[in-house]
Amino acid sequence: MILFLAARPVTAPPVRPAPRRSGRRLLAPYRRIFAHPGTRAFTAANLLARLPMGMLSVSAVLMIAGSRGSYALAGAVTATGLAATALAGPWTARLIDRHGQARAAVPATALAVLGSLSLLLCVHYGAPDWTLFASYAATATTPNTGGLARARWAHLLRDDPAARHTANSFEQAADELCFLLGPVLATLLCTTLFPEAGTAMAASLLLTGMLLFAAQRGTEPPVVARSTARARSPLRLPGLPPLLLTFGCTGAIFGSMEVVTLAYADAHGIRSAAGALLALQAAGSAAAGLLYGLLRPTGRGTRRFRGCVGAMAALMLLPPLAATAGGPAALAVALTAAGMATAPAMVTGMGLVQSRTPAGRLNEGMTLAVTALLAGIAAGSATGGWAVEQLSGPGLGYAVPAAAAALALATSLRHRA
Structure with missing residues (x-):
């Protein structure tokens, strides 16, 4: 028996294929950018x-x-x-x-x-x-x-x-x-x-x-050398002012959404849940931003920007529908979905700002975009507060962020963003 076993050819046990690391491949774009030193x-x-x-x-x-x-x-x-x-x-x-x-x-x-x-x-x-x-x-x-x-x-x-x-x-x-x-x-x-x-x-x-x-x-x-950096103000660059107008309209979405959501929660006796509702919108936007970063951009940036703004305008119709026809639970779902539309638009828009601003003025160009957002937030907060007081119900106040999103789409379509 021992001789028989010794005479048998030795074969290696079958090797099972290693499990496919789909998660690591999915996050490969982020691992690649963070591989740079510092x-x-x-x-x-x-x-x-x-x-x-x-x-x-x-x-x-x-x-x-x-x-x-x-x-x-x-x-x-x-x-x-x-x-x-x-x-x-x-x-x-x-x-x-x-x-x-x-x-x-x-x-x-x-x-x-x-x-x-x-x-x-x-x-x-x-x-x-x-x-x-x-x-x-x-x-x-x-x-x-x-x-x-x-x-x-x-x-x-x-x-x-x-x-x-x-x-x-x-x-x-x-x-x-x-x-x-x-x-x-x-x-x-x-x-x-x-x-x-x-x-x-x-x-x-x-x-x-x-x-x-x-x-x-x-x-x-x-x-960058001062003579180059001072050559031209970002506000005078072609295509940048329409982008800033679109950023302002996007800021109006944020400002009005916050005020209207607070009023809606207060009217429904769930004031303590207002922060959670707004957090769902921010969480949806953060998740969409990370997922959007995994995609390889194709086509012209202007066309992608208009598509993202169009998706944002479409999804911003969900909160007014949920607030008027549904209840707080439906509104929570609608806010999460609506929030997922803002991050891709912001990412693509900020990419256009970077591509159209000289290197010596890059911080100034991006700060102008943030300033436009802040101005839009202030205007949206005031308009949202007026709508809550003047319209028949707090749910109708969600028409303000929906209108701001539509205005952002119209601005992006009318001008060469």
């Missing part, structure tokens, strides 16, 4: 600095209203800061383009942090109301942290349009995540610790994150 470090630092963007206004409102007992004063102070940001933002971005991210963004951030700390002290020690306006206006020098990260990606991936598309998609999802978590963290700090806790934490995160971000000099875009 990208993970500057992304982590930038996310730390970007999180306060969703905390500052909410923290200021809770802090001022809690100490002064006036939401009107809190709203006026934050509105002043928004207007100041719209004016100072492009100026700050121009300095960053001219002198570099580390040299210009850090002092601008330090000034903004001093403004937040001044606001905190003025509220805590009962300073006159005018000091609140002056202090919060000083925070307008806060750099466009998302734009700083996008500028680094644009420099590192300047020869790879598909990778830039993936990076822009990731940055859009990061924006949504920060504006989703920021208000929650601010509310938690201000209500469980003390009213000034949210502002103090936001200022600390902003300064720490920006210092860490600026320290990553290996991925910082080089400064």
Whole structure:
């Protein structure tokens, strides 16, 4: 028996094929962009600095209203800061383009942090109301942290349009995540610790994150010669003003959606669930942004942008239908679906801004897009509030974001975006 077994040919056991790593292949575009040296470090630092963007206004409102007992004063102070940001933002971005991210963004951030700390002290020690306006206006020098990260990606991936598309998609999802978590963290700090806790934490995160971000000099875009950078203002570039108008209409969607959703939840006795409804919209947008980044862009950017805006306009019809014909549960589903349309439009639009802005003006061009968004948010908030009070039911207020989306589509179709 032993001789028989020894005489048998030795064959290797059958090798089973390794399981296909579909998940790793699916995430390959993101793994590829983060394989570049230094990208993970500057992304982590930038996310730390970007999180306060969703905390500052909410923290200021809770802090001022809690100490002064006036939401009107809190709203006026934050509105002043928004207007100041719209004016100072492009100026700050121009300095960053001219002198570099580390040299210009850090002092601008330090000034903004001093403004937040001044606001905190003025509220805590009962300073006159005018000091609140002056202090919060000083925070307008806060750099466009998302734009700083996008500028680094644009420099590192300047020869790879598909990778830039993936990076822009990731940055859009990061924006949504920060504006989703920021208000929650601010509310938690201000209500469980003390009213000034949210502002103090936001200022600390902003300064720490920006210092860490600026320290990553290996991925910082080089400064373009001043004669080239000053050649032409981004506002005079062909195709950019219509893009900014479309960004403004998109901002009106965000601003009106927030106000209308708060009013709808209050009217249905679920005021505490208003934040969850808005979070579903942001979560849908973040998920869509990440999935959109996995796709390889095809065709002209203008045509893709119009298609994304058209999809956004179509899906924005769902919330008014759900609010009037359904209930809160149907509205939650509709808001999630509607949110999934905004990220692809924003990603494609920001890609067009990058492609049509000179390298020496890139931060300024992207900050102008953010400024247009902020202006649209302010207009949308005012219009949404008027609609809630004037129309017969809060559900009809969702016609405002739907109309803003339709206006965005009309703007993108009429002009060469």
